[in-house]
Amino acid sequence: MPTILISGANRGLGLEFTRQYLADHWTVIATARDLATAADLRALSGEYPATLRLAELDVASPEAIAGLGRDLAGTALDIVLHNAGVLTRRGFGGSSWQDWEPHLRVNAYAPLCLAEALLSNLARGHDPKFVNLSSVLASIASNSSGGLYAYRASKAAANAVLKSLAIDFAPHGITVLALHPGWVRTRMGGPEASLDAPTSVRGMRAVIAAAGRADTGTFRQWDGASLPW
Template sequence: MNTVFITGANRGIGLSLIQHYLNQGWQVHATYRSAASSSDLLSISDAKLSCHPLDVTDYSAVSALAQQLPSIDLLINNAGYYGPKGYGFGHTDAEEWRKVLEINAIAPLKLAEAFFPNLQQGQLKKIACLSSKVGSMTENTSGGGYIYRSSKAALNSVVKSLSNDLTTQGFTVLALHPGWVQTEMGGPNALIDTQTSVSGLSQVIQNANQEQSGKFINYDGSELPW
């Protein structure tokens, strides 16, 4: 039985990932920040699911949890924070920027570091980070979005460095774009639902090998430009 560790699993894409991997018979470890906002996750009754309260920016807690858990085959860094919307040039909230960078770029690396021993003991040795196409320099033709764009560009850089450091040790490290998804973050006008996104993402993760390590891949399997 394979084991997956998924952050930010209380709603949206994270919750759909949980349901997908449970349906596939995986052992699933899921994290959530607050029980008050995680009723859908905590109401799932499945012996294969273990839920862990965790703030992904509390790195001592991350390390302590990693030391308590057995081998992990797949780490999915899904937890993310968008930050403020609707601001323009000249109105950037520096404190919010720091928070978004912390959650979206620093925490995924610290999770990879903390769970590295668990992943070494696993069979698949895969790390998947939920990025976004808005982090692509090539795709940025409209400007704005300084906070979220820069955080995902930073995450992409983390993924690239991780792939260079770990691929020779049997790891596959991916940056994934989930599509524009109908979630609290994506909004009601988004193009696809979470099930469509997760179906594609899980297929990309399953099919990926070390040759794809360090790639930026869309949920439909196509490669995205940096």
């Protein structure tokens, strides 16, 4: 049975990925920063006691990520999905380091920390993949609306991290993808977004499943279309 590890799995897209992979008979290691308040995940673990494993993980803490790596020593992972993300809507003139720091920690540095902590687990996996939930807002080439400085910059930094990981992970046979989920109705996407979470996640799961070694280091959206960097 294949195994996936998902960060930020307590709500939004992370929770939907957890539901869909469980329904598809995967083993899911679902992580969330506060399991005490993760009611939906705890309800799912009642439904899937044998295949859902919960772990508390604040991805803003590199030490916590390293600890997770130690806890999982020897466990094969077929997919590591960094889904956790933060966005605050501050435009020009509204920036502060206090606002930038969590964006950089969670959106850009955490995926690198996860990759470093879980490389040996992925190396034991079957057709292993490391996937980061990016955003079209990371694209410098297609930025036509401006604003969202910290979010755009942190996701663009994450894309740069992913590109280097694709090169560093190639000798280990690990495929690396940056995926844009579309504009999705979650707490982050808001009620006006064009896609529902099940549709977005179904699309992304198909893209992940179809991705081969030739696709490593690419930036794609939920329906498989390529995005400009």
